[in-house]
Amino acid sequence: MSLQLTFFSFGSLIVCIFTAVLGSFLAAIRNRSKSSSYLAGAFFLLSVHAFAFVIAYSIDSPIAAYHRWLILAVIPAFSCMGQFFFFYPSPIKEKFAFRFFSAQLFIWLTFSIYYVFCTFQKEPVFDFSEQIWTYPLPLENKILGVLVLTYSFLMIFTGIWRSWTASKESNRFTGLFVLFFSLLIFPPVIANSMSRAGIISRTDFLTVYTFFMIPGSFVVLVLYINTTSDQTRFLNRITGICLGTFLLILYWIGLASVSRQEDTFDLSKLREAENSIFIRKNISGSAIVSRVGIPTEQGSNPGPRLGTPTNHNPDSDPHVGIPTNENPISPKRFLRQSTGYYDSVFPSEAERYFVEGNKEKSRSVLYKFDLENQKYDAIFPYEEYRNFLHKAIRPYFAVLFITVFVILFGFRLFFRGTIWNPLKNLLIGIGKVNQGDLNTKIQVRIQDEIGFLTDSFNGMVSSIREARTALSVYADTLEDQVKDRTSRLTKLLEQQQGDYFLTSLLLKPFGIETARNGKVSVESFTRQKKQFLFKEQNHEIGGDLCMSTSLKIGGANCTVFMNADAMGKSIQGAGGAIVLGSVFGAILNRTRLFEDKTLEFSPQRWLRSAFLELSKVFEIFEGSMLVTAVLGVIEESTGKTYLVNAEHPSPILYRNGKASLIPTKHFFNRIGLPFDPSSIFTVQSFQLKPGDCLFLGSDGKDDLIVGLREDGSKEINENQEAFLSRIEEAKGDLHKIYQGMEEYLTDDISFLKIEYSYSKEPLKTNGQPTMFVSKEIN
Numbered sequence: 155m156s157l158q159l160t161f162f163s164f165g166s167l168i169v170c171i172f173t174a175v176l177g178s179f180l181a182a183i184r185n186r187s188k189s190s191s192y193l194a195g196a197f198f199l200l201s202v203h204a205f206a207f208v209i210a211y212s213i214d215s216p217i218a219a220y221h222r223w224l225i226l227a228v229i230p231a232f233s234c235m236g237q238f239f240f241f242y243p244s245p246i247k248e249k250f251a252f253r254f255f256s257a258q259l260f261i262w263l264t265f266s267i268y269y270v271f272c273t274f275q276k277e278p279v280f281d282f283s284e285q286i287w288t289y290p291l292p293l294e295n296k297i298l299g300v301l302v303l304t305y306s307f308l309m310i311f312t313g314i315w316r317s318w319t320a321s322k323e324s325n326r327f328t329g330l331f332v333l334f335f336s337l338l339i340f341p342p343v344i345a346n347s348m349s350r351a352g353i354i355s356r357t358d359f360l361t362v363y364t365f366f367m368i369p370g371s372f373v374v375l376v377l378y379i380n381t382t383s384d385q386t387r388f389l390n391r392i393t394g395i396c397l398g399t400f401l402l403i404l405y406w407i408g409l410a411s412v413s414r415q416e417d418t419f420d421l422s423k424l425r426e427a428e429n430s431i432f433i434r435k436n437i438s439g440s441a442i443v444s445r446v447g448i449p450t451e452q453g454s455n456p457g458p459r460l461g462t463p464t465n466h467n468p469d470s471d472p473h474v475g476i477p478t479n480e481n482p483i484s485p486k487r488f489l490r491q492s493t494g495y496y497d498s499v500f501p502s503e504a505e506r507y508f509v510e511g512n513k514e515k516s517r518s519v520l521y522k523f524d525l526e527n528q529k530y531d532a533i534f535p536y537e538e539y540r541n542f543l544h545k546a547i548r549p550y551f552a553v554l555f556i557t558v559f560v561i562l563f564g565f566r567l568f569f570r571g572t573i574w575n576p577l578k579n580l581l582i583g584i585g586k587v588n589q590g591d592l593n594t595k596i597q598v599r600i601q602d603e604i605g606f607l608t609d610s611f612n613g614m615v616s617s618i619r620e621a622r623t624a625l626s627v628y629a630d631t632l633e634d635q636v637k638d639r640t641s642r643l644t645k646l647l648e649q650q651q652g653d654y655f656l657t658s659l660l661l662k663p664f665g666i667e668t669a670r671n672g673k674v675s676v677e678s679f680t681r682q683k684k685q686f687l688f689k690e691q692n693h694e695i696g697g698d699l700c701m702s703t704s705l706k707i708g709g710a711n712c713t714v715f716m717n718a719d720a721m722g723k724s725i726q727g728a729g730g731a732i733v734l735g736s737v738f739g740a741i742l743n744r745t746r747l748f749e750d751k752t753l754e755f756s757p758q759r760w761l762r763s764a765f766l767e768l769s770k771v772f773e774i775f776e777g778s779m780l781v782t783a784v785l786g787v788i789e790e791s792t793g794k795t796y797l798v799n800a801e802h803p804s805p806i807l808y809r810n811g812k813a814s815l816i817p818t819k820h821f822f823n824r825i826g827l828p829f830d831p832s833s834i835f836t837v838q839s840f841q842l843k844p845g846d847c848l849f850l851g852s853d854g855k856d857d858l859i860v861g862l863r864e865d866g867s868k869e870i871n872e873n874q875e876a877f878l879s880r881i882e883e884a885k886g887d888l889h890k891i892y893q894g895m896e897e898y899l900t901d902d903i904s905f906l907k908i909e910y911s912y913s914k915e916p917l918k919t920n921g922q923p924t925m926f927v928s929k930e931i932n
Contacts, residue, residue, distance in 0.1 A: 158214040158540040159547040160285065161415075164408055164554070165364045166207035168401050171558055172368050174201035175397060176375050179390045189242040190384050192234045197371065199231035204367070210286040214540055219278035219287040226266050226298070229305050233258040235335055236309035239316040239328065243381070246316070258305065265301060269294055280517065282508040283352075299347065306339050327381045334377065338370030364405050372398040392569050397561045404557060408550050415546040419539060424504055424521060427532035431525065442533045508536065576604045580611060592619040655688040657728045658695045664735030671704040672790045673911055674713040678702070679888040680904040683854075684724040697727020698852050698904035699735055703742055704790075706749045707760050711790045714742065717802065717850035717906040718783035721824075727902070730779045734825070737771050738764070757787040757796045758837040765798050765822070765835075772826035780826040784850050786908075793842035793910045800825050803856060803874060808847040808886050813878040816840065842910040847886050851877070854903030858895060870900065 177197030180190050206224035233255060240251035269291075276289045313332035320328050342363040349359035375394060379386040504523035511517040517536035522529070579596050586594045595612055598605045669676040682696025697720030705714050716738060720730025741764050745752060752760070765785060772779055782802040788795045797805065799818040807816050818838060823829065842848065855877050861869045884890035888905050895903075 156214050157212060157544070159544045159551060160211045160540075161408065161543070161547060162285070162360050163208050163211035164547055164550055165360045165405055166204050166211060167551070167554065168405050169364055169367045170201050170204035170208055171554075172398060172401050173197045173204060173371055175562070176371055176394065177201060179375070179386075179394055180378075182390070183384050183386060186384050187241060187382070188245065189238050190378075190382065192237045192241065193374075193378060196231045196234035196238065199227045199234065200367070200371070202227040203231065210284075210288070214287075214537075216278035216287050219273070219289050221286075222273065222289055222291075223266075223270060226262070226269065229262045229265075229301055230259065232302070232305035232309045232339070233262070235339075236305075236312040239309075239313045239331070242316075242328065242331070242378075243320070243383075246319075258308070262301075262305075265297065269298065280510070282510070283350075302343060306343065309339075310336055327377070330377055331374065334370060334374050337366060338374065341366045361409060368398060368402050368405070389566060389569055389573075392573070393561060393566055396565055397558070400557050400561060401554075404550075404554060408547075415543060418546075419542045420504070420506060420521070423519070423532065423534050423538075424523065426534075427521065427523075427530065428525070430532075431530065442531075509533065511536075573604070576600070576608065580604070580608055583611060583615075587615055587618075592622060651686050651688045654684075654686050654695050654725065655693055657725055657732070658693050660732050661695070661699070661728060661735065664699060664701055664731070664739060666700060666702050669702050669704075669713075671713045672711060673793070674788050674790050675909045675911070676702040676713065676715060677888060677907045677909075678905065679892060679907075680902075681892065681899075682728075682902045683899070684902075695724055695728045696902040697722060697731045698854070698902040699731040700904050700906045701735065701738060701742075702906070702908075705742065705745050707745070707752055707757055707787065708755050709753050712757060713788045713790060713908070714786070715788070715850070715906060715908060716783055716785050717852065717904060718781050718825075719802070719852040719854075719902065719904070721780040721782075726779075730781055733771070733779065734768065734781050734783070737768055741767060757789065757794075758839075761785055761787060761796055761798050761837050762835050765800070765825075766829065768825050769827075769829045773828060775826060777826060780824045782824050782853070786848075786850075788842065788908065788910065793844075793846075794839060795842050795848065796837050796839045798822065798837055803851060803853055806849040806851075806878065806881065808849060808881055809843070809845070811882060811885070813849070813881040815874065815878070844911050846910050848908040848910075849881060849886075850906040850908075852902060852904045854899060854901040855895070855905070857900050858898040859900060860898070868900075 174197070177194045180186070180194035180197065183190050186194075202224055206221040206227070209224070210218055210221040212218075236258075237251060237255050240246060240248070272291055272294050273289045276291060278287050279290050280286075281288050310332060313328060313335065317328035317332060342359075345354065345359045345362035348354045372394070376391075379391060504521050507520040507522065509518040509520050519534045519536055519539050521532040521534075523532070524530070576599065583594045583596045592615055594615055596608050598608050598612075666676065666678050668678075678700035680698050680700055682694035682698060684695045686693055686695065699718045699720070700716070701718075702713065702715040705712050707714075718731070718734055720727045720734060722730060745760070755763075768781075768783075772781060781800070783800050784797060784802045784805060785800075786795060786797045797816075797818070799805075800822045801824045804818050805816045806813050856871060856874050858871045858876075859868050860871045863869050880891050880894055884894060886907065888907055891905065892903070
């Protein structure tokens, strides 16, 4: 066994080292996820596959044929890539993934055992097309190629399926992994098939293999460590970037220089053949130069030996004439140089063949060329060809190993001192501060970006320490300050509660609970949302207001009523209710005092006058105090009802156990907004029948909590008809209505129930309502 390095072994070793380093980086992650483990396994197996090429192209011995066993590692590498998609970015269908992976491994192991068994049945042969020792297993190699394609497509289909089912953000990254895995795998696989078919040279395959494996593996690693939740190490990222960059540059340098060494070898051997022909100079070793058609005498001068004619037809002589996978050699014509012996007429064209060996003859390199109209064959030992390439490639291997050593160890030491240690000290300082040590100060060694960040951190810690000292002083006196503030707040709260109480007292005279005016019975219920405690008693304050009284309008006994809601919270709404109650009460009192003056007034005209007076008073506040309200008049003798609605919820008629909305077709703006005097003032009227109940209520009865949204906010009811079912369920009882909706309230709430009957007691049976609208323009 002899070590004979070639350019192929150089390129394969680059891929082997790089993928092994990437696999080591992933395997070194602490508490790594299964996706990291499978990706690390894929890189290690690809490294084993590349190492098989290193053995094949570096050892000129039949034992190198066993590299075919290591080639089999590429199949489980694809399986690991497929498993990666089951666990990235999060695990999915783990049981199916395990069964799928187990089935793939079983098939691979079965084929591997069969393949290894077949190698024991064959003798290794030297394949000149690849310059390696191998086993003549054409059928098994075809099966291997089919399995490689099948497993690679299964991996790609798994990635496409995962990207299709993943979330939008994960879909984007999974799709990128599918793309990069495809670029990593398919170009080398396709190039390998093309080189074996003779479409491209083995050098072209190795170029494609190295070009896609190194950048492809590097891009996959960078994408993964920037999207995974695993805790990767910063120093490993920098080292991986540097290593991948240097190895790729080193390969291209080798491709540009070392691959030309074969041309140099051909030129040197053709020069020896020329010297042998013209100046009878002996050539080294067992080389033979012969003119085609002239027999060579035994024992003659081995220099320009003209011996046995050679017919280099591979079909007639299986030991000669094996052409290389390269194009025919066309060395440059040298300038005619005057020497002491002859002028060089170096052949302009030559063809190189590799000749197989046998027990009697060793392998050789055959050149066929024309020189001065004569055909010549030059045969040189194949070992000289391999020794020449070995000497040419050895310096590049030395540079490769030195580069890898310097990057993996030298660069790590450099980056550890210039980047990692300062960052580590900064992280340690942050950890101490998180634990409460504010005396931490990090020494700045180099004034670079990290040094600036360290200075800023030291300044921040100093500021926190000073603020903490001030806070400590403040905390020592906090109890006294809290007592002082509490005392002040208590006084302010008592003053505020007193203001609330006074305001609630001002509201009390306007409200009613029950009233009986002949045939009309009025009942009200009010609960303000703002509750407060004053003098150890509970009180409430808000903007809802219910008022009702009996008046003579146009000489007829009437019941006047109002349900209103002043805009604003607590004391602001209560202020609007006080103003409204005061003005409306004044209107009612003025009507009583001047009953004889209202004989010519109709209920419609009285409502118009009262509404416009309220509107004018509230317009003084220029929109800062607004009220929604329903004003109404009922003629006690007939049950005829007149209504004016200023953006208040629609009235409800309860008849025969069924509640229905009374459509309010003519709304007015809220009281307090300017009223257009040129517009037609419309009063809506309808007929109440014995046993009918009229319900009026503020919007608090509709603004109920009906559930919670996904963001946690409350969902509020917006349907007025939802209140109808509550009236029917409570059979018109105001207190039962309130009890059924108390826990869902979000605002002040008030009800006004008006029941009409012919007797003093309210009746419970009614017919269908008769609706009509009357208009009066004044």
